[in-house]
Amino acid sequence: MSAPLLDVANLRVTFPTLQGPIEVVRGISFTVGRERLGIVGESGSGKSMTGRAILRLVRSPGIVTADRLRLGDTGLLTATDAEMRTIRGRRISMIMQDPKFSLNPVMTIGAQIGEALTVHEKLPRRDVRRRVLEMLDAVRIRDPERVFSLYPHEVSGGMGQRVMIAMMLIPEPDLLIADEPTSALDVSVRTQVLQIIDDLITQKGMGLIFISHDLNLVSRFCDRILVMYGGQIVEECQAGKLDEAVHPYTRGLLASVPKLNETRAELPVLDRTSWSQA
Amino acid sequence: MTTIEWLLADSPSSRMQARLGRSYRVFNALLRNPLAVIGALIVLLLIVMAAFAPWFATHSPIAGELSERLAAPSAAHWLGTDELGRDIWSRVVYGSRITLLIVALVAVLAAPAGLLIGAISGYFGGWTDRVMMGITDIFLSMPKLILALAFVAALGPGIENAIIAIAITSWPAYARIARAETLTIRNSEFIQAVQLQGASAARIIGRHILPLCSSSMIIRVTLDMAGIILTAAGLGFLGLGAQPPLPEWGAMISRGRAFILDQWWVATMPGFAIVIVSLGFCLLGDGLRDVLDPKQGGKQ
């Protein structure tokens, strides 16, 4: 593993509520290199909030603190808003869950992808168009010219997500965060979309943080896995060594996955009392 | 278990407890919204003022002293006097009774009518719905004020006719809301359960649907109060609402119009009363909506 791209130490995200502050991310630490890191957890475990905290996109009144949150030599928590804008997209980018909501409904696909490029570098119109078309081609869209001038509602979910990938990868970032990139898609196109993400990051030598609730998927797709529960990392291991996991939550999750060559009367249900703290 | 724990219990053991718990939460949330608190205080003040008008007033609202006509605000006459020497503060105080009467009567006439029409329309659907909503939409796409003016012109000036005219033009909005709410409730499983028990349509609408429409209705009515007050004052200003010598605020402004340049207080003071009271209802309604209907927060 090369020197870490992203170094996170003791990251916390807190929301003040009427009943007092609630910590949704409770002091997690990890590093990401040019590798595929999976973060797995159920909804509410703080995994998505972690992704957004890295980009400093946690909306107020949420508060992000950390002992260390660095991208290369840049401290992400101390960067000014203007510096943050040069980092977003250009150095860290994020693919979101559902293209139905994450693409602007009244801008053409070409304009939206082109914008991701022109924010960071001044380019003549024609070059922008050329590079957008190349990028659409790279995410295996067969008719880039036509798709270029379509509106998001005119394309399917799978194609929308490929457009999203194109948009997020066109400025060639160092690190890509993929927040449940396939859970809104039909099962039939999931594999294809994953394949595209995989190809592109391998090709460009990027780092990937893959956020998902699907332990199986993550263990197949990623190099390393973090398991989050209740805002904390409860397990960290290499993808191949998942069966060596020690934390009862991970073991419980693994046990609840049905296997083909077995006969069990019922699948075990997670018993949370044994490890969860008040 | 303390009272507050009992109120905030996650699984209340009786309807009463659930209802009180909800009221307590609403009340608590309202207290945290300073604008809503101001609104509630203004409305409360209006009610107290109307109820105890004789205690608040310093003079008679009807009889004046001609020797003191058009006197500027002073220690004796806090807001000055009008062209007949009547104390404006006392008239404003008594005027709160008229204002409160108008909003209360319009609310009592228009809201239940709209609620019932909307609920029936939404519950039965089909042609009932189409015809009733067609009529509602026609009313809804008419200019309210003009319609009220025309009704009063036909019925003749006076406070009762003004109330009727405003009520006639107010119900359609409530019908729309009630219908929308009913449509979302109608197919829910608890309604089906009641249907299976053999409850009549009247019972289902009356006992199960109407109560569930009530919170959005309360918000809407509170927000509409300002509009009702302004319409009533407008009718009064044009001489079509409450008739002299009743101390109605709009009519008072109309009389002060002739003196606006030299004795500004005659027309200005009742206007402030209208603004404050309307604003109070608006703030309260806004706050209630934020609390009772968070998904609509900040909308219109």
Add this chain to the structure above:
Amino acid sequence: MIFARPASACQARLFVGEAKRLSVETEIVATKQPVRGRKSRHRIALSLGAFVVTVALTFLGLLAITFFIGRIVPIDPVLAVVGDRAPQAVYERVREEMGLDRPLVVQFASYVGDVVRGDLGTSVSTQRPVVEDLVRVFPATLEMATIGIVFGVLLGVPMGVWAASRQGSALDQAIRVVGLLGYSIPAFWLGLVGLAVFYARLQWVSGPGRLDIYYDGLVPPVTGLMLVDSLIAGDTDIFMNAVWHLVLPASILGFFSLAYIARMTRSFMLDQLNQEYVTTARVKGLSERAVIWRHAFRPILVPLITVIGLSYAGLLEGSVMIETVFSWPGIGNYLTNALLNADMNAVLGATLVIGAVFIGINKLSDVLYRVLDPRARG
């Protein structure tokens, strides 16, 4: 009261909702490009037909209401003509002549016929056909309301966007209060106070009326719009005079539309700013300004048109009070004078015209919505 705002606000939502639903339908038609053919054209024609029927029914409803109002007048119209002491035979004859012995449906049909032919009866107070009067006074109202809406849009939209982008800040609260004041201040009172302060005290603007008295009748009416007519006549003095007369009533009227537009803009913007695609725009590294204006603002343009349309219609209605205060010779002033003289033909005529314009603008913004939304265009 003025603009009956809560109703129009609700209407705005209903219309927007309806338009959205319709646009979804059209979208389905539009995305099925290859099979697009006679069938979809048939559907479009059908929905167009349904729309025309709705509009026609609404106008008919308006006529029914004015007709009904005309009937509930407690004064016996026959007695008003023949007098108290007329013999029974005369009374019957006049009643027959006026058509009042026929069934209500027939009377209503003949009323609709009259209106369609442009006959609204004769005004008792001006002794002229009501239609003629209305044509004469309408441009004055149109002029004031148009300047008012321009004012309201130019200030209200940025205020709403601002407030939404700084939700919860002091600025947001201030704009919220300004918005609520628009619902709480009686227009006629604000007009009076405005006159007292800006005309009488400060002398910044001219007083009531459209022109100073000595300019009256100097400009030949072409369009009826004083600003336009004075320019046609090439008289800049009169033009400036008209401007100074127009400023105060139009900006007071504009304040009310500003309050409504700012409030609606704010809520539309808040909706958009909570959408995922706004986060996408931020992830791309866009500046906050670009996020707000290029991304979040664009989708609300179309619903905003509906709001502006409603607000404009509301101003035509709201001008009734303002015109009374400013002695502005428009339709509102005409209506209130007729009210005070119990001149029912004039009252119903003016109600009908304002109602028709109101409905017309409502339906027009509805159509615009469908034409302008890219999701509906396909």
